[in-house]
Amino acid sequence: MAVTAKVFCSSKTIHSSTSFGASFKFQVNYSDGRNKEWAQATPSLSLEISVKDSNMFEVGRGYTLTFEPDTD
Numbered sequence: 707m708a709v710t711a712k713v714f715c716s717s718k719t720i721h722s723s724t725s726f727g728a729s730f731k732f733q734v735n736y737s738d739g740r741n742k743e744w745a746q747a748t749p750s751l752s753l754e755i756s757v758k759d760s761n762m763f764e765v766g767r768g769y770t771l772t773f774e775p776d777t778d
Contacts, residue, residue: 711751711771712740715763727760735768 712735719729732753734741741749753771763769 708772708774709744711744711749711773712768713751713753713771714768715765718760718763718765720760721756727758728762729754729756730763730765732769732771 713732714735715730716733717731721728732751732755734745734749734751736749757763
């Protein structure tokens with residue numbers, strides 16, 4: 707069974723001294739009852755990703771995460 711989570715990019719940190727371009731943090735999107743399929747009360751999720759492409763995500767923009775069991 708797949709579970710989706712609606713999130714938004716809440717911050718971006720540029721890394722000039724490492725091999726990664728930037729780190730992005732994401733938070734749960736609470737608006738309009740999003741995430742009610744998996745959240746009993748207030749949804750909670752913590753996600754940070756470091757990537758080479760510092761333009762991969764946009765701060766303030768919404769994204770959908772999909773969690774699926776591995777098939778291998």
